[in-house]
Amino acid sequence: MHPSTVSRALSAEPGHLLRPETRARVAAAADRLDYRPSAIARSLRLQRTLTLGMLVPDIANTFLAGIIKGAEEAAHARGYSLVLCNTGDLAEREATYIRVLREREVDGVLVASTRMADATIADLRADGFPFVLVNRAAGGKDDLVVTVDNTAAAALVVDHLVALGHTRIAHVAGPRSTTTGSERAAGVAAAARRHGVDARIVEAETWSEAAGHRAARELFQVIQPIWGSRPTAVFGANDLIALGARRAATEARLSVPGDLALAGFNDTPEALLADLTTIHVAPEEMGARAAGLLIARLEGQPIADRRVVLPAALVVRGSTTGAALGRRIA
């Protein structure tokens, strides 16, 4: 049996002419010896690995886990594997991972990391290395992006709170160094201005419950005295931050929604548990779309939209009943 014949027999390409008998003989032998063609050797020859890299700030974040899940599923369905990299949103680790992934010659990368140093991403762009940005804004106009309209979604929350009658709204923003953090904060500011209501913005250091807690505690202790009276509503830039704010509120003897309305962003399982009003985004679809976009790019398929903006809808739950305003709404 000759290697090239085996290769042809096992190839999915219909272009190869060989008689059924030979093909069958190869299949039988392969089965008997449980022969596995080496993807490594194939990658070396074809100059593609059918592998994608994925940069994520925190796997343990349930929203990001959903994105990963969707991406992995979509990638696998198209014959691609996914190499997962947890960056902790640290620029240094991001750069290291990008280097590792490129040495391993992944065909492209999905970047869900928000704090990605512009330099690193600019390198990718300059080198023409295929990538898709997920759940974060683009640097360049030509980048492939799957995201939500953070500014508009944040405004939805403010609209909702204002409709309930709130006029003093605090926003615990995500890190300003992240694209999502600054976009959502901008959305809050713009909407508040439009409604003519008062909004104060404090910044959480990270996208975690703990950082939300710290920032909200500072809000209640520092901002509130300056503001004069306390906010009647707090909007956390993601669900975790909102939950941290809830803990700080509890410590300040403020009940939710009795004394304080509370809203988050992402509609993670935690938001449902905590009965939190939030912005619903479909993470698995986001991941799947991103992987699909990257693979389309890799395989030279036509790309309709370079920027996919997924819908983001307000989900109203018990944490914003208006009870903080004297039960305006039952």
Next chain:
Amino acid sequence: MHPSTVSRALSAEPGHLLRPETRARVAAAADRLDYRPSAIARSLRLQRTLTLGMLVPDIANTFLAGIIKGAEEAAHARGYSLVLCNTGDLAEREATYIRVLREREVDGVLVASTRMADATIADLRADGFPFVLVNRAAGGKDDLVVTVDNTAAAALVVDHLVALGHTRIAHVAGPRSTTTGSERAAGVAAAARRHGVDARIVEAETWSEAAGHRAARELFQVIQPIWGSRPTAVFGANDLIALGARRAATEARLSVPGDLALAGFNDTPEALLADLTTIHVAPEEMGARAAGLLIARLEGQPIADRRVVLPAALVVRGSTTGAALGRRIA
């Protein structure tokens, strides 16, 4: 410049004798051309990919996400990458993924999948393919395993409930087809027998909140009438199942912990949110230990313990105050 010289210059191996000048010249050129050695070609030559596969039933499960995070971190620290595979605990997908991973010649696999068909794992064993089982029991005596003592941990929960005075305890078990599910159920049964208390066990179809809800609803509707009086405590085989049970309880107009004590397993962030008594396990350490064990095996390092059993401690929270028994405990 000659390829082998470049290889030697860029190699980390200290065994290579070459003069500093040459080394510097290579480094300079590599830098100028931003040359990246091909990990693919190296893998082909060295017959190892420095890549691990990881089989997980559900990335979106926060406990598993923690395991993945720990494993990825540990792997990366040792120079390995991690290919993530989400199996949904489906035997067919597990088999497919194993095939893909072996074709890609990953050096070994971490198996956190609980429902892994014995046939597939037996294949790995028979072929001498390196693997480590994480958070699930071993099939074979010689397998490498990182787990907790599920039986003992489940007994801890029963001990706690009995100490509070509960005598009718219901366990919403995980799927019997999973090793963790059956071990925890066995632990409950044994502990109940030892204490001479009544325990009923129902089975959730999956490790999800929804399945926990369904099973608990059945518990309240079917088992309870048979039992005569309702259980005063429900122990879910993981936190999600417990939260599903809580929802079913709420629907049955039972308050927690007023009418019903509730406990879970894993101490996920959700358990903290829901103030759930649970068994604390350190998922990141579990993942890290598993990756470490696998890499030690791959690199021929001595292995002290083939079976690592991590500590599992009871964390008592508000969901089991004894209020269900007329506030035996304040």
Next chain:
DNA sequence: TTGTACGCGTTATCAA
């Protein structure tokens, strides 16, 4: 329809 020859980019070995 099948066989032959070559190259993908490394690194180990041997020769210089």
Next chain:
DNA sequence: TTGATAACGCGTACAA
């Protein structure tokens, strides 16, 4: 100390 050579396992152009 460095250069030359072979081999890892595959896919493909070309020859037979």
